[in-house]
Amino acid sequence: MIETIRQHIERLKTRGAAYVDARWYPFEEANRLFMLNGNLKDASYSRESGVGVRVLYKGAWGFSASSDLSDLSALFDKAFDNARTAAERVTFPIRLAEKDAIQAQFASPCEVNPFDVPLAEKVAFLKEIDARLNQAGVFLRMAHLNFVRKQIVFLDSEGSQIEKQIIEVFAGMEVNGRDAQGVTHERKFRLGQQGRATRGWESIDRQLFHQHAERIVRELQELLVAEDCPKEDRSVILLPGIMYLQTHETIGHALELDRILGYELSFAGGSFVTLDDFGKLRYGSEKLTVRADATVPNSPGSFGYDDDGVPAQNNLLIDKGILVGAITGRQMVEEANARARRKIFDGSSGANRATSFYRVPIERMTNINIDPGNDGTLEDIIAGTERGIILDGDRSWSIGSNREQFHFATEIGWLVEDGRKTKVVKNATYKGFTLPFWNSLSAVGDSSTWELRYVDNCGKGQPNQIMQLGHGIPVCRFDNVRIGE
Amino acid sequence: MKDRILQTLRDLRAYALAKGYTVEIDYHEEASSLMRFANSAISLNTNEHLIRLNITAYDGARKRASYELITDLEKLDEMKQGVEVAVEMARVAQPLAYEPTPTVFTESFVDESGYDDALAELDNAEKLAYFNQVAARLESDEIKLSGIFSNGATTIAQINTHADHAQYFKFSDAQVTAVLAHARLKWEVMAGQSAWRKADLDPAPPHRDLAFLLERYQQDPPLQLPLGTYDIVFGAEAIADLLNFMNWIGFNGGSMKRGFSMLGEDKVGQKVLSDQITLVDDPQRPETFPFKRDFTGIPRRPFPLFERGVFKGFIWQQDDADEFGAQPTGHTVMHTSLVMHGGEEDVATLEQLVRRPRQKDLLYIPYLHYMNLVNPSRGIITGSSRFGALLLKKDGSTAVPYNVRLTQSLLDIFGERVAWLSRQTEVCNTSMSYGPRNPRALVVPRFMCTEGLEISHSNASY
Numbered sequence: 001m002i003e004t005i006r007q008h009i010e011r012l013k014t015r016g017a018a019y020v021d022a023r024w025y026p027f028e029e030a031n032r033l034f035m036l037n038g039n040l041k042d043a044s045y046s047r048e049s050g051v052g053v054r055v056l057y058k059g060a061w062g063f064s065a066s067s068d069l070s071d072l073s074a075l076f077d078k079a080f081d082n083a084r085t086a087a088e089r090v091t092f093p094i095r096l097a098e099k100d101a102i103q104a105q106f107a108s109p110c111e112v113n114p115f116d117v118p119l120a121e122k123v124a125f126l127k128e129i130d131a132r133l134n135q136a137g138v139f140l141r142m143a144h145l146n147f148v149r150k151q152i153v154f155l156d157s158e159g160s161q162i163e164k165q166i167i168e169v170f171a172g173m174e175v176n177g178r179d180a181q182g183v184t185h186e187r188k189f190r191l192g193q194q195g196r197a198t199r200g201w202e203s204i205d206r207q208l209f210h211q212h213a214e215r216i217v218r219e220l221q222e223l224l225v226a227e228d229c230p231k232e233d234r235s236v237i238l239l240p241g242i243m244y245l246q247t248h249e250t251i252g253h254a255l256e257l258d259r260i261l262g263y264e265l266s267f268a269g270g271s272f273v274t275l276d277d278f279g280k281l282r283y284g285s286e287k288l289t290v291r292a293d294a295t296v297p298n299s300p301g302s303f304g305y306d307d308d309g310v311p312a313q314n315n316l317l318i319d320k321g322i323l324v325g326a327i328t329g330r331q332m333v334e335e336a337n338a339r340a341r342r343k344i345f346d347g348s349s350g351a352n353r354a355t356s357f358y359r360v361p362i363e364r365m366t367n368i369n370i371d372p373g374n375d376g377t378l379e380d381i382i383a384g385t386e387r388g389i390i391l392d393g394d395r396s397w398s399i400g401s402n403r404e405q406f407h408f409a410t411e412i413g414w415l416v417e418d419g420r421k422t423k424v425v426k427n428a429t430y431k432g433f434t435l436p437f438w439n440s441l442s443a444v445g446d447s448s449t450w451e452l453r454y455v456d457n458c459g460k461g462q463p464n465q466i467m468q469l470g471h472g473i474p475v476c477r478f479d480n481v482r483i484g485e
Numbered sequence: 486m487k488d489r490i491l492q493t494l495r496d497l498r499a500y501a502l503a504k505g506y507t508v509e510i511d512y513h514e515e516a517s518s519l520m521r522f523a524n525s526a527i528s529l530n531t532n533e534h535l536i537r538l539n540i541t542a543y544d545g546a547r548k549r550a551s552y553e554l555i556t557d558l559e560k561l562d563e564m565k566q567g568v569e570v571a572v573e574m575a576r577v578a579q580p581l582a583y584e585p586t587p588t589v590f591t592e593s594f595v596d597e598s599g600y601d602d603a604l605a606e607l608d609n610a611e612k613l614a615y616f617n618q619v620a621a622r623l624e625s626d627e628i629k630l631s632g633i634f635s636n637g638a639t640t641i642a643q644i645n646t647h648a649d650h651a652q653y654f655k656f657s658d659a660q661v662t663a664v665l666a667h668a669r670l671k672w673e674v675m676a677g678q679s680a681w682r683k684a685d686l687d688p689a690p691p692h693r694d695l696a697f698l699l700e701r702y703q704q705d706p707p708l709q710l711p712l713g714t715y716d717i718v719f720g721a722e723a724i725a726d727l728l729n730f731m732n733w734i735g736f737n738g739g740s741m742k743r744g745f746s747m748l749g750e751d752k753v754g755q756k757v758l759s760d761q762i763t764l765v766d767d768p769q770r771p772e773t774f775p776f777k778r779d780f781t782g783i784p785r786r787p788f789p790l791f792e793r794g795v796f797k798g799f800i801w802q803q804d805d806a807d808e809f810g811a812q813p814t815g816h817t818v819m820h821t822s823l824v825m826h827g828g829e830e831d832v833a834t835l836e837q838l839v840r841r842p843r844q845k846d847l848l849y850i851p852y853l854h855y856m857n858l859v860n861p862s863r864g865i866i867t868g869s870s871r872f873g874a875l876l877l878k879k880d881g882s883t884a885v886p887y888n889v890r891l892t893q894s895l896l897d898i899f900g901e902r903v904a905w906l907s908r909q910t911e912v913c914n915t916s917m918s919y920g921p922r923n924p925r926a927l928v929v930p931r932f933m934c935t936e937g938l939e940i941s942h943s944n945a946s947y
Contacts, residue, residue, distance in 0.1 A: 048555035085609035086527035463918035
């Protein structure tokens with residue numbers, strides 16, 4: 001198969017293609033289990049295989065994909081034809097940043113392949129969790145296990161051949177309850193890295209789930225009798241359960257270079273960031289240092305090599321508050337440097353990824369992480385807060401089309417008065433403008449507060465793609481934030 | 486091709502019956518093409534052909550599991566293997582606390598009335614020519630074209646071991662969005678079109694709308710709106726997006742039972758929205774890519790949801806109905822076919838809206854970006870204006886507002902504050918390309934004016 005693909009790549013090169021690559025998925029399989037109030041609503045397994053071909057011709061992309069591998073010649077020809085049509089409307093001929101030809105393999109770290117674990121054992125785990133969650137005040141209880149395993153073979157016309165074996169594990173649980181006014185509230189727990197070096201079945205830690213099951217039920221019970229969140233300005237202390245999403249939506253997406261260059265305007269939106277901003281824009285306070293680190297051990301945002309065949313990297317995005325980098329692939333860095341008439345980017349940051357064989361790679365977050373700070377533990381930050389609110393859990397998120405403003409609803413809030421956590425409040429929300437918000441960052445927790453959270457549902461692109469990634473974030477405090485609206 | 490698909494499903498059914506298995510088999514085939522534009526170029530031209538087979542197996546009355554594979558019709562052995570995997574999984578699945586109703590097709594059903602080969606097979610040159618006409622004379626060094634032309638065909642076929650009948654549906658569809666964006670100032674205007682047959686494609690209306698909005702955005706002064714309440718005229722796309730949320734947190738019986746709805750059972754028969762609001766799930770409207778049977782074989786007929794503001798009842802998918810002891814309503818489908826009736830005001834185009842005399846300032850919001858649910862129990866959503874909002878001043882002039890955020894309950898947006906609806910309606914294509922191809926569209930009034938809605942956030946620039 002590999003040799004056949006290689007021959008077709010060479011054939012299109014001789015027809016005039018400037019660049020060709022193919023991603024062959026010998027298999028991608030998924031196992032999903034979802035239990036709702038004790039009912040196993042979803043017990044499913046899926047398997048797919050196929051090839052996606054990307055062709056660059058006269059400065060334009062064509063792409064074609066199929067699960068039918070009986071006529072690879074037609075598949076490659078279709079991708080080439082698509083590129084030829086695209087070449088009829090080119091305004092900025094695509095060039096690709098240089099990279100080395102790579103022969104490599106990558107395997108995500110895993111001790112116990114979850115696909116080797118009997119289904120009965122997985123179901124038993126969900127039953128056990130469901131029983132733990134079945135307590136007073138809980139109206140709805142959910143638990144899920146999602147496992148993905150895939151093999152990807154990447155070949156390109158520049159001589160690269162990369163084979164990847166990736167296993168993903170996503171797991172979580174949620175409880176819902178109704179307050180006296182009939183309003184539903186929720187608390188949830190999602191498995192993250194939890195300091196583990198591997199993510200196989202071994203990461204389904206019963207003790208961990210039991211602990212968090214007790215916690216989220218207790219917090220839900222507190223929510224059901226809590227007062228509403230006040231409408232006022234306060235310092236907000238974001239715990240990792242919402243801090244990851246704040247980072248994701250207002251730093252991660254805003255710094256995708258394709259968005260910055262206007263390639264997502266017809267759907268996902270743009271970015272307030274301009275090419276002039278790199279090296280100059282004060283994105284946040286001096287306490288803010290952010291990196292795109294695809295080398296973190298054990299995260300869905302660490303994948304060895306991206307779908308341009310570029311090695312995973314650890315790059316600064318924001319250095320002590322100043323914007324210095326972006327999330328990039330080979331095409332966009334060349335265009336950005338040319339448009340800016342200066343060399344902003346040295347090369348691809350290795351962040352061009354596709355969600356499946358039948359989607360084209362686009363700039364995607366890797367692990368967009370905030371460095372731990374020097375403001376101590378969560379308790380230290382609370383003690384230093386005069387009038388604040390601690391927020392946790394993502395309930396809803398909505399972002400301006402250029403990522404310039406946002407509104408988040410959280411699952412739970414705890415008011416802070418004179419350095420002490422006082423009471424739980426429900427229906428807690430906060431909103432702000434991106435740059436003023438990050439510049440109001442007044443405390444960044446130390447490494448004891450830092451967690452690597454997994455994201456398994458990041459949507460972007462047309463055709464749409466869902467991507468998996470990570471966010472390593474500490475507890476952070478922001479001042480003068482509007483809450484409760 | 487239809488015969489070959491159905492024969493393959495019959496072969497699989499025979500295999501399962503011979504083994505004594507109980508299975509339901511769903512076939513989904515898509516031929517999808519998407520031409521994407523950005524920065525006035527074709528940024529991507531892509532196509533894919535995928536066949537998905539989903540096999541749900543039952544072990545006894547209460548245990549079930551499913552297996553899905555991407556395959557092709559040549560691979561019958563692979564499909565049979567899929568049956569075996571699903572059956573094996575069902576054996577160890579946890580029994581449900583309720584008994585799922587087996588799907589029994591009482592007759593075979595074929596519907597290809599929504600398929601137009603000419604639309605499904607549009608070639609690259611035709612799509613490019615269409616887009617060139619939409620954007621003709623509107624692009625410049627600063628005004629750049631973005632958008633998509635997505636078209637394709639979707640084939641769905643279903644069979645099971647309970648009866649020897651099968652269902653077969655085939656649709657064609659196209660979704661066009663064209664965006665003109667100012668490269669430096671970062672504003673955008675948009676127009677779109679939906680098609681279920683090639684004859685629906687006409688580049689003139691989106692060109693007209695883009696040209697009108699572009700002129701306004703280039704000539705009218707921009708401004709930051711003060712926070713406060715406004716009379717808002719929603720465009721069709723915004724209305725469609727808002728109504729789509731009701732699919733989820735409004736009239737869905739399963740959501741209601743799980744505490745995820747703004748309407749309770751006590752609201753059936755009650756007036757909960759403005760008496761100007763009539764909403765029907767109408768599978769007789771071909772523009773909505775309708776399913777005329779649901780996936781359990783129930784014939785689908787117009788299903789009233791709100792009649793002059795009165796809530797008529799919840800929709801029930803089969804599995805939710807089984808779990809909660811309700812009667813299924815023919816809504817075990819991939820999408821509903823929502824049709825909101827027009828009102829009494831003659832406002833056919835944006836230009837007519839702008840030229841219409843008015844006593845007060847109106848804020849026109851054609852599109853709500855990144856909407857999300859803040860509080861489902863209260864129907865509260867939040868989202869930002871985008872793609873061509875205008876402030877229509879009472880003196881007849883217009884201004885371009887920087888984007889604003891609306892955080893409001895659907896019960897208010899469609900409630901007593903509704904001032905008027907346009908008589909004219911429009912088809913809004915709200916298809917997404919996550920997962921299997923699933924074209925969907927709503928028919929909604931071109932404009933709806935709701936008074937006294939609060940703007941909670943107002944940008945200071947584009």
